[in-house]
Amino acid sequence: MPVLHGVNASPFVRKVRVALAEKGIDYELNPVMPMGVSDEYKQKSPLGKIPCWEDGDYLLPDSSCIIAYLDKTHPNPSLYPSDAASFGRAVWYEEYADTKLVEVCTPVFFERVVKARILKQPVDEERIASVRENEQPPVFDYVEGQLADREYLAGGRFSIADIATASPFVNLMHGGATLDASRWPKLAAYVERIHSRPSFKALIEEEKAAFSGQ
Numbered sequence: 001m002p003v004l005h006g007v008n009a010s011p012f013v014r015k016v017r018v019a020l021a022e023k024g025i026d027y028e029l030n031p032v033m034p035m036g037v038s039d040e041y042k043q044k045s046p047l048g049k050i051p052c053w054e055d056g057d058y059l060l061p062d063s064s065c066i067i068a069y070l071d072k073t074h075p076n077p078s079l080y081p082s083d084a085a086s087f088g089r090a091v092w093y094e095e096y097a098d099t100k101l102v103e104v105c106t107p108v109f110f111e112r113v114v115k116a117r118i119l120k121q122p123v124d125e126e127r128i129a130s131v132r133e134n135e136q137p138p139v140f141d142y143v144e145g146q147l148a149d150r151e152y153l154a155g156g157r158f159s160i161a162d163i164a165t166a167s168p169f170v171n172l173m174h175g176g177a178t179l180d181a182s183r184w185p186k187l188a189a190y191v192e193r194i195h196s197r198p199s200f201k202a203l204i205e206e207e208k209a210a211f212s213g214q
Helices: 011-023 039-044 063-073 084-118 125-147 160-174 185-195 198-212
Strands: 003-005 028-030 052-055 058-061
Touching: 003 011, 011 063, 011 084, 011 160, 011 198, 039 052, 052 063, 058 063, 063 084, 084 125, 084 160, 125 185, 160 185, 160 198, 185 198
Parallel strands: 003 028
Antiparallel strands: 003 052, 052 058
């Protein structure tokens, strides 16, 4: 059975797990923490990052690469729009989510979950306040504007754009932060809708249960 290396609280590992659930692909999750990975793991993932996909002798790091590969090996349902314009936009939204959204959502999670619960270190609430007041608004403004009146970001249906965009907001939620629906009504409704999909909902509940035991 294929193995996905990584931990379920990672927005990038979550991306792949949602894609696997949407496609109905069976796999094993091998928990690999993103900090202090072994030399053995770096043989699988040269950058030392998670996730990494292993299927027999086939190794493939990076969530975007893994999902693109899975869409070729298991094309139904496809997670990419079929027309070129929508395909390009979907890949762009994935990139924006993997960089800017992760950048502004992760600090809240890191401070209140990783530092407080796992590392047993003091939480820097000033850092959280700065991120929420200065860094998050322009990024959330952009996504709000891109949604307009659309149910999905690209191609009129659920795609990689939605998986990537919704994933960092799970970490924000785990960090005890919520989206201001009065300021970003379309984004708040969109995130709630995507998180309600069975593929997302099951993982969110799994992660909540894991954190509650810490």
